[in-house]
Amino acid sequence: MAYLEIENVNVSYGDVQVVNDLSLTVNEGEVVSIIGGNGAGKTTLLKTISGLLTASSGTIKFKGEEIQNRPPEVIVERGLVHVPEGRRLFSLMTVADNLDIGAYNTRAYGQRNHTILGVYDLFPRLAERREQLAMTLSGGEQQMVAIGRGMMALPGLLMLDEPSLGLAPILVLSIFETLRKIADMGTTVLLVEQDVNHSLRLSDRGYVLEHGRVALEGPAKELMDNPHIKEAYLGM
Amino acid sequence: MSALYQSLVNGTMMGAMYGLTALGLTLIFGVMKVVNFAHGSLLMVGMFAAYWLLKITGMHPFLALLIVPPLLFVFGYYLQDLVIKPVFKSERGVREPLTVIIVTTGVWYVLDNLALMLFGAEYRTVRTAISGTSFSMGEVIVSWPKFAGFVVSMLTAVGLWLFMLKTRTGKALRATSMDREAANLMGIDQYKIYNVAFGLGTAIAGVAGCVIIPFYYVYPSVGVVFDIRAFIIVVLGGLGSIPGAILGGVVIGIIESTFAQFMTSTWTEAIIYGIFLLILFFKPSGFFGNKQDW
């Protein structure tokens, strides 16, 4: 049984169809990348999985249970956590409070004081800045908070939407190293990225989305050697 | 000079209570991004609840504080859940749902007219254990009901502040006010949180009702008198800001009280509205508000 199974999902914004008859799977323990240009439907897909948007048809199963069109709070409770595009931190709350609220769901709440220690281990810089307001942090630090906040929810599957967006190269490396550590700890990762190079390197498998459909899929290494991908996404 | 001290003391006490009436409004706006036009009516409901409780049982108004706010919390919670939530659901995805504002206006009319039908138009007052009493502080005479109102207002504001800062629900309310979608992704049930916010705002209106009835009077459209002040204070203090509401209230209260020593009440009203316009013009986010809310 796949950990996350998406079958023939269709999503529209009003009259505009953004995701077309899309199917995708993620197995437990994997790191899977979804790549594609702007408007390919990647963010829409993640939002549909996490419950912020509704699918007009199709099924989404997590750990065998159907979750399509259920509200976000139920999905988080099951262990499927979405770190949204653009970080979306609670700007007037401190780092510590942002992390704390990440553990809001009942499954994670009791353990939050323990979990946060792990997050500070992963991101020592955040420990230093724990009483600072989130909006005063740098871009890279904010991204750390966003990921850390996701971890606080004790995810079985962590979905990240463009974590490297807008960050300097050295920070991008650091982010991907952290993602590696998270995957090594046993968390299944679904990664949406524009930085195709780094994300495929990190991943087991990948999907390429174009116009809301799966255009290509396969093991990450094969995708990296694919001429179409090389030309369109790797600039070669 | 003693007239000036008297005015300052009086203005501060009245101002704290004005701030209290604004507190519920600013909370609801902060979390739900909705201007609750029914707020004055909720205040009226709180005042009537306090009135009837005190009139029938003759209990001390402080005791009423233990009964009326929880009652009003439940009232507000279910009012939001049953009447306003369906409209929210139909405007899912919109940051500042306009139709919700229209619904709250509808609630305002319904509540006011229901009260008119049930209780009649007359003005009602009730004499409580503390009505009409006062104590001296040097040259200044301090009215007991107003002093009690001042203390309760400050305690409520501080209590609310701590609640928002330290508790799980309080943090959830704050998170929702900053980014509703992200808060949803944390596992915060958006509609339940709205129910809590509305319930809390209404409970605070209940506190205000208990505090005001010992010295003022209640009638079905009393909400309008305080509501106008409440809106001005919310803008002055910053939409969604708790300290802003209290500070804004005190500022208005002091202006109203001290300026009245030098001119008639008609002028002080005009000045307060004038200040309102100036704020909107120069610093619409008020003392502590977020620029993003404008």
Place this chain on the structure above:
Amino acid sequence: MKKASTLKRLSIGLGAAALTVCLASFAFAAEKTVKIGNVEPLSGPSASVGIQGKQAREMAVEEINAAGGIKSLGGAKLELVYADSKSDPTVGVTETERLINTEKVHIMTGCWNSAVTYPATQVAERYGVPFVVPVAVRDTITERGFKYVFRIAAKDSWWVRDQFRFLKDMQEEFKTGFKTIAFIFENGDWGTGFAEKWRTLAKEAGLQIVLDEPYPSTASDLTPVVTKMKTANPDIVLLVSNAADAILLTNTMAELKVKPKVVLASGGGHADPKFLENVGKSALGMFDEVEWNTDVNKPNAKEANAKFKAKNGYDLAGESVDAYVATYVIADALERAASTDPKKVRDALAATNLTTGPGMLVSYDGVLFDENGQNKNAGIVIVQVAEMNGKLDRVTVWPKAARRAGYTPVFPMK
């Protein structure tokens, strides 16, 4: 064939007769009620008074109808139709129009608030419908040369004149002299009207005006006003207030321990039954000027008051008394007119000289209208709040001839 045509003729004849009877009784039935339209504040700041006026009219109409209605109109009954002015002049005007044009009332009464009565009576004058004003004191209501407007109560200039006569008489009787005076008044038509006249009379009386303070009736806090009063420290305070603010003002004065030597109110809010109920002993010693008091020595005064109180839970007061009187004045005029034709009713009203009957429970001799529709005899009394037999009561103290036997006024108040 002969039988059939006879039957036919018989049935036609019977049918015609039946139809005629129906039509006749229809026409007769149309004359069976006289509709009186009433614009009153049934909600808003003066609602309490509006409701009392309604109750008084209902009591009078019930009595008149039970006694056989208007006999000269074949026992026609009086029917009351109400409209809520909300104390808003614009609403008062549109409601008057509606009552005249849609409800087709024969006579109008109203509106308590001078600001509403002034334009509403203008509407009635325009349509040629008689309008009887029980109480609305602004002078100009009966100074426009109108033919269809009649007022039972005194004009406010008479009210103000009598307030100063009272002050003068009392100062002479109790051998005290006062120097300073303050005016505190609601900032509507009523209050500002009084204040204008107060200023003139105060100057004539040689009093120094130390405070001249209008305030909004709906103010949430009157401490600033009372603080100013304390600073100014006047000997005499004249007040014009509506029901709720009268209570607030008195309580605030008690709180801040402001006790002028004489406090004289102008009826309205201070005369409202709820006032004493809600301020208790804080009002002891206060003087109030009213249309009427429960201890007026007139036949039927006590009975009518007892009946009203049993029904509604409080005594008759200014508006309710004059509404009661107005209804009887209307009934009397209708009897003499023997018609609902507006001009005939108007003429009958103009010729009114009513001195007897259940309606005459006023403190003066009778209702007699001058050429402007003003009741020439209208007068007022001044009462003082005193503790009588352990209860708070309002005791008539002036004119001296009307003073309750055995009571010596407390002047100054302390």
